[in-house]
Amino acid sequence: MTLTADTAYPPIVEMRGITISFPGVLALDNVDFFLRRGEVHSLMGENGAGKSTLIKALTGVYAVDSGSIDLIGTSQVFRGTSDAEAAGISTVYQEINLCTNLSVGENVMLGHEPRKGGRIDWKAVHRLAAEHLEGLGISIDTRSLLSNHSIAIQQLVAISRAMVLDAKVLVLDEPTSSLDRGEVEQLFTVIRDLRARGAAIIFVSHFLDQVYEIADRITVLRNGKLVGEYLVKDLPRDQLVTKMIGRQLDDLEAISSTAERAIDRTDAPILKATGVGRRGVLEPADLDVFDGEIVGIAGLLGSGRTELVRLLYGADRADSGNIEMVGTPAKMTSPRHAIDRGIAFSSEDRREEGIVADLSVAENIVLGIQARKGLRKVRQEKQDSVVSEYMAALDIRPADPDMVAGNLSGGNQQKVLIARWLATAPELLILDEPTRGIDVGTKADLQKKVAELSEQGLSVIFISSELEEVLRLAQRIVVMRDRKSIGELDSRRFDLDGLIDFIANEGDGSAA
Amino acid sequence: MKHRLFWPVATLVMLILINTIARSQFASITVRDGRLYGALIDILRQSAPLMLVSLGMTIVIATRGIDLSVGAVMAVSGAVALTIIDGSTDPNNVGVVMLAVVVALVISLLLGVWNGFLVSLLGIQPIIATLVLMLAGRGVALLITEGFITTVNSTPFEFISTGYLLLPFAFFIWVAAAAVVGLTERRSALGVLTEAVGINPEASRLAGVRSRGIIWSAYAASAVLAGIAGIIYASNIKAADANAAGQFIELYAILAVVLGGTSLMGGKFSLAGTVVGVLIIQTLESTMLFLGVPSAESPVFFAVVVVVVVVIQSPRLHRVARDFVRSARARRAAEPSLDAEVVG
Incomplete structure (x- = not known):
């Protein structure tokens, strides 16, 4: 392999021939993985490819069946996460494992509090915590409760905690899945800074854009086997996707015709919701879904998308409005009622x-x-x-x-x-974020399946944060913002930019 | 993978073996007047009350709940039955005894419905909801017996705990109860729906499972089973003792459920495991009598054995042991591979 500028640093982690099996499954089959100082290394693969298993082997969660893990040239056997942490490998998990009921400073210094005369020196705790946080460019009150801060800040607190532990290797497992764009930028600034200081960082994410923005190197896994290790600049996206799923990805092209399909809206709709709402949760909204139609709901997280469908399904009770199923009134006071009337609801959680x-x-x-x-x-x-x-x-x-x-x-x-x-x-299938956190190949499979089912007459309400998906599948899109429905549009007349603009500006008064 | 009943059964067999080695007549069974006698037969008879309570406890625990009121329900059930028999003109009449039993079980059922109401409808935490009845129940039982220990002489009533049909009648009662509960849970969908509710209540509700009814029925079943246990207990001592009946039995029942491999976190449950768990506890009790452990020391002896048994069954211990073997193997395998080719 040719040496490049960023491999001037020697490898810090060398995992060779890692094999791990679970009852009935060979999760990792003879996989090699090398991580160097001063690089951001992205681990890519479909769900079930073995990414998390490999990370868990490195962080001591799983013991390996065979293979070796070397850290700075010395062989390691981790019997638990504390072994790995002591060796300098820190992990920031998708679900942040901090104590939200403690202060920021306590969290940063937890287990490493400076002492004075046998008692914890709280002043020093907060001073040191503040220093560590400032090192990452964050200045917040270290005495404030962690739970009062956003997920993004909590993530950064988790990273500064890793710094306290003097981590040589930092594992970030889907760190951006619940961050907004600005927060991602803040996180990336911190990552770049750590990289410049020689840290080795493993970055796992389903967002290809982010991988291409931050990573230097990519290791691809498929079905528990190593596909290869590549420099980001040598691996165009379509090649990466092909390597991840092992086949060409033109399936999605075939789906796009779904949105064009004409829907017969002369008969009574399968579902007709009029003024359905709940005080403090959702302003009264209307929604019709016709036979064989896919209705998309677009809007940002917290815009009321999930709240609306939960009311339709009876998961939460509406305090206003009427629902009709195929022309007859329906009371949706519990999921049972909805199910009996032919509605199915797959939650985002x-x-x-x-x-x-x-x-x-x-x-x-x-x-x-x-x-x-x-x-x-x-x-x-x-x-x-x-x-x-x-x-x-x-x-x-x-x-x-x-x-x-x-x-x-x-x-x-x-x-x-x-x-x-x-x-x-069911007659109506409600899918709330069915593709969140899953890999490209499965996403395509799911979308294809939904398109296929709707052609066979199933009506679908499709919610997704990925607007491309909504535009590709839905014939009609209901847009929501700030817990109310702000409009309904024909997806054939909108492209991505148009839809984003609508979500951002429509009904604002400023738009016209 | 080992069967999940492996450790409970192994423990039971080990206990019986130790007893038999200590004194060989432990395992001997003699036939007299067409009846079987022996230490093992005694264990089968004496385990009846704990068995019935533990079967109910298993179902409740599977729903993520707990029922602390079982001992109090036993007391109430015994008090009701004995008060009816005592008040009748002919305590030896089979009809009277049957009526007494039925009324006692109906009252038990109502107590279970009360527990289920608090837990499933009002959403009160199970430990608190059943604590109410645990504390109040014995008072109710005392009220029924007017503060006395009601005693009776009734041959049909005594038959329930001491009667014999080749084997002790009480043994048949718990076998029948275990069969009824087992068949109801596993032949119908009740078992899997109960597990679903116990594992993930919200997912089950959204999947359309009527979790309220399932949780409610678990508490009702637990109380009825405790009611039967109360009758067996009262029949054994020929008296309704509101304070002593079923004292601490909720704790032994929880222990039996755990020994049988059902998690206190709810979800997957094993009735067969619970049966074995109860037999372990009962065998242990007999062991102490049999080995002549002085009564002052028996709680310590019991505690030590339970700790050992629980540790042996601990999945974490198994995992640590497995990981230790694995990593030792990995270390051995790692050495020659150091000079292996670098793949990149």
Whole structure:
């Protein structure tokens, strides 16, 4: 391999021949991974490719079956995360593991408080914490509660905590998934600064833009195997995607015709919501969905998208408005009512509101029809046929119905949820952020499936933060802002910039 | 992967083996007048009250709950049954005894419905909701017996705990209860829906599971089972003792559930595991009697054995042991690979 400027530093982490297996799954198969000082190294791959397993091997969460981990030339065996931390490997997880009920300063210095006469010297704690934070360009009151700060600040606090631990290697696992653009910039400034100071940083993200913006080097994994290591400047995006999914990505092109499809809106709509709202949650909104139509809901996080569909589904109770299903009034006071009227709702919070983690994949898929049927068990043959039908149709991997659902990757969990709902043969499927946090290949699969189902007559409400997806799939888009519906538009007449402009300016008074 | 009942069963077998080695007649079973006798048979008979309570506790724990009121429900159930029999003109009449049992169980059911109401409808934390009845229940039982320990002489009532049909009648009661609970949970969808609610209540609700009814029924079932346990207990001592009936049984039941491999976090549960857990506890009690552990020392002995058993079953211990073996292997494998080719 040719040496480049940023490899002037010697490798700090050398992982060789790492193999880790779980019951029935070979999660990592003889994978090598090298990390050098002063580089931002991005680990890329689809869900289930083995990225998180590799990181967990490095951070001591998993023991390796075979292979070696060297840190600055000395062989390491980590028996737990504390071993790895002591060796200088710090991790900032997707879900930040700090104590939100403690102050910022306490969090930064936790476990390393300076002492005076056997007692903690609080003045010094806060002084040192402030120094560390300022080193990252943040000046906040270290005595304020961590919970009073945004996720972005909490993330930076977690990073400065890693600095206190004198981390040589910093692992950032999806650090930007809940940050807005400005916050991402702030984080990147910190990352660049750390890199300049010689830190080795592993950056895992599903956002390709961000990877190309910040990373120097990329290691690609697929199905637990190493595909290769590349310099970012030598690897154009389409090649990266091809390497990640192992096939060409023109599937998405085929979908775009969905948005063009003409919808017959002469009959009564499947769902007609008039003035549905709830005080303090959502201003009364109208929404119609016709047979076979995909209605997109666009808007920023917190704009009321999720709130609206939760009211339609009866997950929360509306205190105003009427809902009609195919022309007859429907009371949606609980999810049961909605389900009985043929509505299915897949929540944006897969882990808390979707998957029943300890049950098997098969049990999770059957749960929807079983709940509908009550206590009489769905016959075993029927269960088996439903499970195998949807596992095949949605390409759920690994194809093991008895596997514990919590062990599946995010994208496959999402497919299990969609399978659960499709099995109930709904008339209206509400998908809230079905593609969040899942890889490119699975995203394409899901969108293709949704397009296919709508062509067969299923009506869909599709919510996504990725506006391209909404534009690609939906025939009609409802735009929301500040917990109210601000307009409805025909997706054929808008492109991405137009939609963004609409979300930002429409109905502002300033726009005209 | 090992079957999840491996450790509980191994523990039970080990206990029985130790007893048999200590005194060989422990395992011996003799036949007299068409009835089986022996230390093992005694264990089967004596485990009945704890078994019934623990089966109910398993279901409640599976829903992420806990039922502290089982001992108090036992006291109430015994008090109701004995007061009816005591007040009747003919305590030896089978009909009277049956009526007493039915009324006691209906009252128990109502107490369970009360618990379920507090937990599932009002959303009160299970530990607090059932604490109310745990504290108040014995008072209610005392009220029913007017502050006395009601005693009766009723042959049919005594049969419940001391009767024999080749094997002790009480044994048949718990076997039947275990079969009914097991079949109801596993033949219908109740079991898997209960697990779903226990693992993730919000996901289950959004999937359309009627979680309220499922949680409610768990507390009702637990109370009815405790009611039967109360009747067996009262029948055994021929009296309704509102203070002693089922004292601390909630704690032993929780222990039995955990020994059987059901997590206190709720979700996946194993009724078979609970049965084994109860038998472990009961065998341990018998062991202490059998080995002649002085009664003053028996709680310490019991505690030590339980700690050992729980540690042996601890998944974390298993994982640490496995990781230790693994990393030792990895270290050995790592050495020759140092000169392996660099791949990049």
